[in-house]
Amino acid sequence: MSSPDKQLVTMIANMPEKTGKPLADWLKIVAGSGHEKHGQIVKFLKAEHGMTHGFANLVAAKARDTGEEVDLVASQYQGKEHLKPIHDAVISYAQSLGGDVEIAPKKTSVSLRRKKQFALIVPATKSRIDLGFALKGEEPSGRLETYNVMCSHRIRLESEAHFDDEVKSWMAKAYERAG
Numbered sequence: 001m002s003s004p005d006k007q008l009v010t011m012i013a014n015m016p017e018k019t020g021k022p023l024a025d026w027l028k029i030v031a032g033s034g035h036e037k038h039g040q041i042v043k044f045l046k047a048e049h050g051m052t053h054g055f056a057n058l059v060a061a062k063a064r065d066t067g068e069e070v071d072l073v074a075s076q077y078q079g080k081e082h083l084k085p086i087h088d089a090v091i092s093y094a095q096s097l098g099g100d101v102e103i104a105p106k107k108t109s110v111s112l113r114r115k116k117q118f119a120l121i122v123p124a125t126k127s128r129i130d131l132g133f134a135l136k137g138e139e140p141s142g143r144l145e146t147y148n149v150m151c152s153h154r155i156r157l158e159s160e161a162h163f164d165d166e167v168k169s170w171m172a173k174a175y176e177r178a179g
Contacts, residue, residue: 054104072105118178
């Protein structure tokens with residue numbers, strides 16, 4: 001089973017605990033809501049049911065039976081397949097930080113959340129992944145550089161070897177702050 005497939009299975013398994021209902025119940029709620037477009041369903045689940053974006057996105061994709069939740073990550077790495085092992089290593093480490101890590105694939109990135117986002121994986125170029133961290137207040141040093149509004153800092157990863165203990169310690173720090 002590929003990493004996105006494992007992530008999907010994990011999210012579906014965690015859904016009753018994290019959202020209060022299994023996927024089948026959420027699909028019935030969506031069917032009765034009258035919402036048909038993906039964005040409308042996501043907005044409805046978040047606003048009316050307090051669902052996190054990652055779970056709302058998954059339910060919306062399943063309700064529309066698009067398979068979008070699996071295809072998002074795969075499409076990010078088309079033509080950049082050699083970067084996918086770096087992505088998988090980052091996901092694996094993030095999941096080891098705690099059972100409350102939410103993996104939320106988007107069109108061009110994958111958000112890693114706890115109560116709030118703590119990291120962002122972006123296949124930025126054909127040769128590099130930008131791994132963003134929410135580390136507001138940290139001084140940039142060495143490979144840790146300033147980034148953007150969503151993530152204050154980033155590390156540029158061009159190989160699995162670049163995802164080393166130093167980078168993992170920054171990720172762990174960002175994870176702790178997001179709790």
